[in-house]
Amino acid sequence: MPASLFEHVLVPVASPEDAAATIRATRPYLEAIRSNVTVINVVEKAGGAPDKASVEQREDYAEEMFNVARSQMEGSDITLTTEVRYGTDVAETIIETAHEIGASAIVFTPRDGSRWVRLLTGDVALSLVSDSDLPVITLPDHD
Amino acid sequence: MTDQELARDLGFLEAYTIGLGTMIGAGIFVLPSIAAEQAGPASMISFFAGGLVSLLAAISLSELATGMPQAGGSYYYVNRALGPFFGSIVGWGMWAGLTFASAFYMIGFGQYLLPGLGQYIGFLAGWGEIGITVAALVMAALLTGVNYYGVKETGALQNVIVLTLVGLIVAFLGLGTLSGPTIGTFLPPEGWPAVAATIGTVYVTFIGFEVIATSAEEIKNPSRNLPLAMIAAVVTPTLMYVGVMFVSTGTLSIEALARSRIPVADVATEIMGPIGALAMIVGAVLATVSSANASILSAARVNFAMGRDKILINWLNEVHDRFRTPYRAISATGIITLVLIAIGVGIGTLAEVASFMYLVTYALVHIAVIVLRRADPEAYDPSFRIPSVLYPIVPILGFVACIAILLQMSFIVQAIGGVIVIFGILWYFVYARDRALSQSLLGEAIAPEPTAVADGRGQYRVVVPVANPETEQDLLRMAAASAHAHESEVAEVIAVNIIEVPQQTSLAQDITFEEARVERQQELLESARDFADALDVGLRTRAIVGRNAGSAILDVIEEEDADHVLLGWKGTRSRREHVLGSTIDPVIGHAPCDATLVKLGPEGGAEVGEIMVLAGEGPHAPVAARRATEFAKAAREDTSLTLLNVQQPGENEDGASPQKQGQAIIENLVETAGIEGMQYDSRVEIAEDIERTILTAASEYDTICVGATRSGAVSQALFGSLPETIGEQSDRTVVMARGPEESAMSVRDAIVQRLES
Numbered sequence: 097m098p099a100s101l102f103e104h105v106l107v108p109v110a111s112p113e114d115a116a117a118t119i120r121a122t123r124p125y126l127e128a129i130r131s132n133v134t135v136i137n138v139v140e141k142a143g144g145a146p147d148k149a150s151v152e153q154r155e156d157y158a159e160e161m162f163n164v165a166r167s168q169m170e171g172s173d174i175t176l177t178t179e180v181r182y183g184t185d186v187a188e189t190i191i192e193t194a195h196e197i198g199a200s201a202i203v204f205t206p207r208d209g210s211r212w213v214r215l216l217t218g219d220v221a222l223s224l225v226s227d228s229d230l231p232v233i234t235l236p237d238h239d
Numbered sequence: 240m241t242d243q244e245l246a247r248d249l250g251f252l253e254a255y256t257i258g259l260g261t262m263i264g265a266g267i268f269v270l271p272s273i274a275a276e277q278a279g280p281a282s283m284i285s286f287f288a289g290g291l292v293s294l295l296a297a298i299s300l301s302e303l304a305t306g307m308p309q310a311g312g313s314y315y316y317v318n319r320a321l322g323p324f325f326g327s328i329v330g331w332g333m334w335a336g337l338t339f340a341s342a343f344y345m346i347g348f349g350q351y352l353l354p355g356l357g358q359y360i361g362f363l364a365g366w367g368e369i370g371i372t373v374a375a376l377v378m379a380a381l382l383t384g385v386n387y388y389g390v391k392e393t394g395a396l397q398n399v400i401v402l403t404l405v406g407l408i409v410a411f412l413g414l415g416t417l418s419g420p421t422i423g424t425f426l427p428p429e430g431w432p433a434v435a436a437t438i439g440t441v442y443v444t445f446i447g448f449e450v451i452a453t454s455a456e457e458i459k460n461p462s463r464n465l466p467l468a469m470i471a472a473v474v475t476p477t478l479m480y481v482g483v484m485f486v487s488t489g490t491l492s493i494e495a496l497a498r499s500r501i502p503v504a505d506v507a508t509e510i511m512g513p514i515g516a517l518a519m520i521v522g523a524v525l526a527t528v529s530s531a532n533a534s535i536l537s538a539a540r541v542n543f544a545m546g547r548d549k550i551l552i553n554w555l556n557e558v559h560d561r562f563r564t565p566y567r568a569i570s571a572t573g574i575i576t577l578v579l580i581a582i583g584v585g586i587g588t589l590a591e592v593a594s595f596m597y598l599v600t601y602a603l604v605h606i607a608v609i610v611l612r613r614a615d616p617e618a619y620d621p622s623f624r625i626p627s628v629l630y631p632i633v634p635i636l637g638f639v640a641c642i643a644i645l646l647q648m649s650f651i652v653q654a655i656g657g658v659i660v661i662f663g664i665l666w667y668f669v670y671a672r673d674r675a676l677s678q679s680l681l682g683e684a685i686a687p688e689p690t691a692v693a694d695g696r697g698q699y700r701v702v703v704p705v706a707n708p709e710t711e712q713d714l715l716r717m718a719a720a721s722a723h724a725h726e727s728e729v730a731e732v733i734a735v736n737i738i739e740v741p742q743q744t745s746l747a748q749d750i751t752f753e754e755a756r757v758e759r760q761q762e763l764l765e766s767a768r769d770f771a772d773a774l775d776v777g778l779r780t781r782a783i784v785g786r787n788a789g790s791a792i793l794d795v796i797e798e799e800d801a802d803h804v805l806l807g808w809k810g811t812r813s814r815r816e817h818v819l820g821s822t823i824d825p826v827i828g829h830a831p832c833d834a835t836l837v838k839l840g841p842e843g844g845a846e847v848g849e850i851m852v853l854a855g856e857g858p859h860a861p862v863a864a865r866r867a868t869e870f871a872k873a874a875r876e877d878t879s880l881t882l883l884n885v886q887q888p889g890e891n892e893d894g895a896s897p898q899k900q901g902q903a904i905i906e907n908l909v910e911t912a913g914i915e916g917m918q919y920d921s922r923v924e925i926a927e928d929i930e931r932t933i934l935t936a937a938s939e940y941d942t943i944c945v946g947a948t949r950s951g952a953v954s955q956a957l958f959g960s961l962p963e964t965i966g967e968q969s970d971r972t973v974v975m976a977r978g979p980e981e982s983a984m985s986v987r988d989a990i991v992q993r994l995e996s
Contacts, residue, residue: 110560110561110563111560111561111563112560113560114560140563141248141457142248143248144249144253144395144397144398145257145396145397146257146533146536147454147536148389148536148562148564149539149543149558149564149565150310150311150456150539150540150543150544150565151456151457152309152310152456152543152547153310153543153556153558153565154558154563157558157563159798171757171784172784175784175791184248207561
């Protein structure tokens with residue numbers, strides 16, 4: 097058993113708004129025990145078909161998210177590690193990364209969205225919760 | 240880096256099928272009717288010639304795409320080589336070409352869906368022209384929606400579609416040839432000019448391989464796969480098209496073909512019966528949709544690349560926060576496509592305008608290859624080069640061929656195409672000229688001269704960690720000098736200050752102390768901004784709180800993709816755990832870019848003054864010489880530049896005098912550093928004790944620039960013992976420089992060894 101679920105958390109983010117919300121919600125837990133935190137964004141690949149947007153464009157977008165995440169952490173003594181990952185299955189890539197970096201848990205805040213939107217974009221949250229063999233923590237977004 | 244490799248998930252087969260999927264697409268199902276009407280059986284030659292012209296373009300594009308594997312395809316290369324004027328023309332041209340092509344595919348879709356499937360499904364029949372337009376509009380709207388919402392398409396689906404299409408066409412060709420097609424009069428009544436004119440019409444079908452170049456950033460092992468995929472994606476459909484025309488014109492009369500809305504299916508009825516025709520109709524529906532889909536996605540890539548170069552408003556390229564798609568660019572493309580379908584330009588004209596735009600593009604692509612070869616910028620190092628037997632024949636022939644086809648296209652097409660080109664030119668003058676980041680290399684190509692080339696995006700970034708208000712201004716001045724030497728309007732300096740918090744303390748423990756430090760950080764960065772205004776250089780500041788200043792600086796260097804990091808040094812070696820300092824060691828040791836360490840002289844180095852470069856044979860002496868010239872160029876008052884070489888007495892094996900040897904080393908250095916244009920004095924000293932002599936000579940100058948030595952000394956020090964001794968002992972401003980090629984590994988080894996000793 098790890099000492100704390102928040103010892104080294106992996107925070108997957110999907111958009112700048114998501115990054116702000118998740119880091120805002122996670123920060124108190126991190127500061128309580130001075131956790132290590134790795135923020136990742138997964139660039140979804142089509143795996144053989146043309147991607148829905150240029151990889152470079154989405155890398156720029158990831159950088160935008162990381163900047164938001166960093167500014168949410170401003171004034172804290174916790175240093176964020178950021179990383180861009182690529183994969184055809186977003187949830188699977190997140191779980192793989194968590195194992196690779198030895199994370200104690202995966203932390204995210206759920207994004208609202210209708211059933212219809214989830215059907216179209218794929219429900220990453222659901223796959224994370226059902227497929228992960230590491231603890232998955234969902235935190236409420238208080239904003 | 241491995242991350243970069245992971246982003247590349249297209250192998251040869253995937254790249255080939257993407258290209259093939261777009262190329263087979265609509266063209267093969269719709270064009271036979273139009274081509275047969277214009278040129279009869281001789282249209283086979285039109286298709287073949289179109290294939291040859293595309294092959295030339297594919298060869299030139301391969302070199303460009305492997306040299307600059309970036310999103311944006313032809314637009315990107317032309318903009319990089321010929322500047323934003325032509326970049327604007329090609330960017331808008333490609334975008335317009337792709338929307339015209341999408342509209343063409345969609346009307347083709349409508350023709351096969353309604354009159355085609357209508358033969359089998361009563362409800363689809365009898366809707367006439369309006370029905371076709373409505374079907375095309377609905378499908379175009381649907382595709383726009385699919386790409387807006389980013390519905391995931393998988394590689395597997397793509398492969399199934401392409402394989403189905405290839406299978407259908409091979410069956411069509413096989414059965415068609417067996418049924419014994421008979422070609423009547425080969426040449427059309429209008430003769431060869433009609434055959435030539437038809438090349439322009441059918442060229443639309445060959446724009447598909449551009450999609451491969453647009454995806455260059457995603458292709459694995461691009462030096463091999465990219466050229467192969469492009470050439471294969473041109474050759475395969477060319478042969479198929481020629482075959483399809485042979486079977487079609489041999490089976491049906493020209494009049495029947497010309498009248499047909501669904502030419503391939505009508506031919507299939509003759510040779511394979513109704514089932515065959517139905518299969519061809521289903522294939523055509525799939526093909527038109529897949530072609531249009533690829534075109535819409537490519538158009539958004541072109542928009543993105545234009546926005547990145549500031550030729551287009553970046554507003555258009557915003558990524559949707561939920562769907563992660565460039566939804567505005569997709570919508571814009573979709574809307575224009577809908578308008579083009581609705582106004583009823585006519586399917587032939589749509590195809591020809593798309594061809595026109597791409598012929599203009601490829602003509603400029605051929606020029607771009609020649610310009611880049613001649614200008615030979617540092618960043619351009621294609622892994623596939625046009626073989627020397629074919630260069631410059633391929634680009635010249637390709638250019639001439641594109642222009643020739645353009646010139647014999649119909650007036651209305653030339654007029655529409657001309658309007659789009661003029662729009663691109665006006666756009667350049669009204670919007671892009673003052674904003675665009677890139678510069679034309681045309682001048683370079685005509686009179687090549689070495690230039691400072693920054694990273695792939697043309698942004699040269701200098702990172703300057705600042706900590707001491709007394710040295711801050713001088714460090715920023717030196718960083719600005721380096722930035723100014725690299726196309727001042729796109730270079731920027733990034734001032735960084737790090738508040739280091741040791742592992743054992745937390746912010747909460749000593750809040751007042753921390754507040755004082757945060758305030759000091761803000762003051763430092765504030766004054767950095769003031770200095771930057773005075774120095775006329777773009778500056779950004781980064782305030783960072785971290786555990787370790789060294790690794791925080793390295794993070795900044797990586798995040799900013801910096802080209803140069805410039806640090807200050809107190810001039811005293813650190814206690815035994817470190818070589819030069821706990822922050823300096825990791826940064827100098829691991830920075831993947833140019834690294835400069837500055838020890839300021841007694842006057843604070845306020846003025847650069849007389850500069851001396853130590854012209855040794857060390858691997859980084861040219862970097863030191865370049866730094867020296869940057870400082871000299873930026874200095875406002877009189878400066879001088881001296882290159883010093885010290886030789887031990889006695890002739891070498893070749894019998895050259897030490898004086899001559901020293902002179903030769905200096906001249907060689909000037910050449911490798913590319914600073915021939917600078918005024919400089921050479922000075923050769925002959926003495927037994929080299930170190931002593933250098934130190935004595937150093938006292939005559941204000942600033943000493945010395946490159947890292949990579950001799951045995953590397954195990955003792957970061958820059959080598961000689962540079963560090965000078966830095967420690969001289970009371971002048973000492974600049975130690977190294978280039979990026981210093982292997983991080985060997986330096987790390989050096990530190991490890993040092994720590995262990």
